[in-house]
Amino acid sequence: AQKVTQAQTEISVVEKEDVTLDCVYETRDTTYYLFWYKQPPSGELVFLIRRNSFDEQNEISGRYSWNFQKSTSSFNFTITASQVVDSAVYFCALLTQGGSEKLVFGKGTKLTVNP
Amino acid sequence: GAVVSQHPSRVICKSGTSVKIECRSLDFQATTMFWYRQFPKQSLMLMATSNEGSKATYEQGVEKDKFLINHASLTLSTLTVTSAHPEDSSFYICSAAEGGRPGWVTDTQYFGPGTRLTVL
Numbered sequence: 001a002q003k004v005t006q007a008q009t010e011i012s013v014v015e016k017e018d019v020t021l022d023c024v025y026e027t028r029d030t031t032y033y034l035f036w037y038k039q040p041p042s043g044e045l046v047f048l049i050r051r052n053s054f055d056e057q058n059e060i061s062g063r064y065s066w067n068f069q070k071s072t073s074s075f076n077f078t079i080t081a082s083q084v085v086d087s088a089v090y091f092c093a094l095l096t097q098g099g100s101e102k103l104v105f106g107k108g109t110k111l112t113v114n115p
Numbered sequence: 116g117a118v119v120s121q122h123p124s125r126v127i128c129k130s131g132t133s134v135k136i137e138c139r140s141l142d143f144q145a146t147t148m149f150w151y152r153q154f155p156k157q158s159l160m161l162m163a164t165s166n167e168g169s170k171a172t173y174e175q176g177v178e179k180d181k182f183l184i185n186h187a188s189l190t191l192s193t194l195t196v197t198s199a200h201p202e203d204s205s206f207y208i209c210s211a212a213e214g215g216r217p218g219w220v221t222d223t224q225y226f227g228p229g230t231r232l233t234v235l
Contacts, residue, residue, distance in 0.1 A: 035223070043206060045159075045226035047117070091158065103149070103210075103224055105158045 002027045004094050006106035013082055014114050021077045021109045023092030029053075031097040034068065034075045039108070040088040048090075051075065082113045118142055119211045121227035128199055129235055136194045136230045138209030144189035145211035149224060150182070153206045165192045199234045206231050 003026040013019045025034065036048040049059060051068050059066045063080045079086055092106045118141040128134050138148055147166050151159040163184050165171040171184035181203075183195040192211075196203055210224040 037226070042228070043208075043231070044228040045208065045210075047223060047225055050223050102161055102164070107158045 002029075002032075002094050002096050002104045004092050004104055004106035006090075006092055006109050008109045009107070010110045010112070012112045012114065015084060016081050017113075018078060018080050019082050019111065019113075021079075021090050021092075021111065023075045023077065023106060025073050025075065025092070025094045027094060027096050029096040033095040033097075035093040035095070035103070036066065036075075036077050037091045037093065038088045039091065045091070048077075079111075082111075084113050084115055087111060087113045117223075117225040119145075119209065119225050119227040121209055121230050123230060124228060125231045125233075127233045127235065130200050131198055134196045134199055134232060136196075136207055136209075136232075138192045138194070138211065138227050140190045140211040140225075143211070143213055145192075145213060146189065147212050148186055148192040149210045149212075150184060150192075150194050151208045151210070153208060153229075155206075159208065162194075196232065199232070201234045204232055204234045 005024045007022055011019060032053045034051045038046045038048055049066055056068050056070055065078045067076045089108045089110045091108045094104045120139045120141055122137045126134055149164055150162045152162050153159050161174050162177045162182060163171045163173045165184045165186040167186045167189050173179045181197055186192040206229050208226055208229040210226045212222040212224045
């Protein structure tokens with residue numbers, strides 16, 4: 001069965017601090033896809049990144065970076081120099097090709113960036 | 116690109132009435148659309164998978180007669196909550212994926228802004 005665990009329910013930081021959101025996944029499939037979505041207070045889920053299981057390269061996009069480690073089944077997300085606008089709930093999700101082909105979400109991590 | 120719209124964004128209705136929510140992919144054709152439900156401070160729960168031109172596939176525990184899904188075109192899917200009751204009040208979110216073939220979705224899902232349903 002597929003499962004995504006986001007152990008951090010809520011995180012609070014002060015602006016300009018770096019913050020890392022953890023994501024651990026479980027799957028027996030060798031081909032799978034990992035995602036991060038951001039859900040601001042408005043409710044809309046914003047796609048941030050997609051990573052397939054064969055590409056372990058870390059990725060950086062502006063202040064955002066992602067660390068994919070197959071050895072520990074983790075796909076962590078770091079925000080550098082956080083800003084108030086980063087305040088949102090962040091969801092990590094898993095999609096497996098050989099499984100149900102459904103997006104399995106973690107429970108989300110609520111990030112609050114205080115000025 | 117990859118914009119998904121949802122209408123209405125908010126609806127308040129009386130118990131017993133039916134409510135229709137539209138989900139549109141604005142700049143791409145969506146072979147598959149998904150409907151989720153989200154309770155306050157919780158994650159998204161998949162309700163059903165909708166493929167264009169075929170019947171929707173419902174998740175276990177989701178009443179197909181209560182939540183009617185129609186995917187009439189590659190850019191439009193609708194969710195109708197029939198005879199709504201207060202317990203149906205929730206945040207409903209749709210997503211759309213281009214997909215290679217119906218039922219085989221490995222493409223990124225893009226989400227609509229959601230519809231907040233309140234049943235009095």
